[in-house]
Amino acid sequence: MKEKELRRTLAVLPIGTAMKLTDLSARQIRYYEDQELIRPKRNEGNQRMFSLNDIDRLLEIKDYLADGMNIAGIKYAFEEQKRKSKLVTTTQSDNHELTDDDVRRILREELLQTGGLEGPDHQIPGFFHKKPL
DNA sequence: GTTCTCACA
DNA sequence: TGTGAGTA
Incomplete structure (x- = not known):
């Protein structure tokens, strides 16, 4: 595979395509890059070029x-x-019971739980959650 | 026409 | 985050 x-990993998609694929604004996509959530490559004209992995990444961010x-x-x-991911590939390289989706779902649950149980006083300023719902 | 950076009535 | 300006 x-x-x-x-x-x-081939970065061949311009920001316009990334926008349509992720339903995000160019403003948001560029902002996420500033926050180092994604690292799109640049072509000769200094234009951002996204790969399918970047698109998935953006969709996860949106999620x-x-x-x-x-x-x-x-x-x-x-x-x-x-x-x-590193743990899985090194301890069970031929055991694919855990899909990427599983890892993301489990991780999200963990994060939501941790952040949700933290009291406002012990919450790391703007770490897991935005303003407590 | 599209994308880029910078800046804000 | 949106949006407009001035480029490339």
Whole structure:
């Protein structure tokens, strides 16, 4: 499955396409880049070029945001995703019982629970959640 | 026509 | 986040 992974990392989509695919505004996409949630490549004309992985990433960001998570929380979520991903590939390289979706869902639940139980006093300023619902 | 950066009545 | 300005 290396060819497939390679194609998913090919940055060939301009921001206009990313907008249609993710239903996000150019403003939002650029803002998320500033927050280092995504790292689109740049072409010769300094224009952002997105890969399918970037698109998935943007969709995840939109998903997390919908669940009330903020930028800091999402950054943390991606770090954990990377950490757990490494754990899975090294401990069960041939056991694919856990799909990426499972990891994301489990992780989201964990984050929502943690942030939800924290009292306003012990909550890290703008980490997991936006204003307590 | 599209995208980029910067700035704000 | 939106939006307009001035470019590339």
